[in-house]
Amino acid sequence: MQIPSFEELQAKLKEYINVLKMARKPDREEFISTTKISVAVMFLVGLVGFIIYILMEILPGVFKK
Numbered sequence: 001m002q003i004p005s006f007e008e009l010q011a012k013l014k015e016y017i018n019v020l021k022m023a024r025k026p027d028r029e030e031f032i033s034t035t036k037i038s039v040a041v042m043f044l045v046g047l048v049g050f051i052i053y054i055l056m057e058i059l060p061g062v063f064k065k
Contacts, residue, residue, distance in 0.1 A: 005014075026034070
């Protein structure tokens with residue numbers, strides 16, 4: 001594995017600093033919208049996982065009879 005040079009590290013650090021300078025705090029409406037979408041997606045993923053779990057528990061019993 002090659003160790004990056006000082007110039008490469010400095011360039012990468014400048015990129016990170018530029019990203020941080022562009023970042024801003026979201027306003028209340030944007031934060032609430034993002035939170036609603038995140039909760040909806042978490043619920044959907046959990047529901048799909050639960051349905052798969054239930055199917056894996058029920059289907060093997062159906063085929064044994």
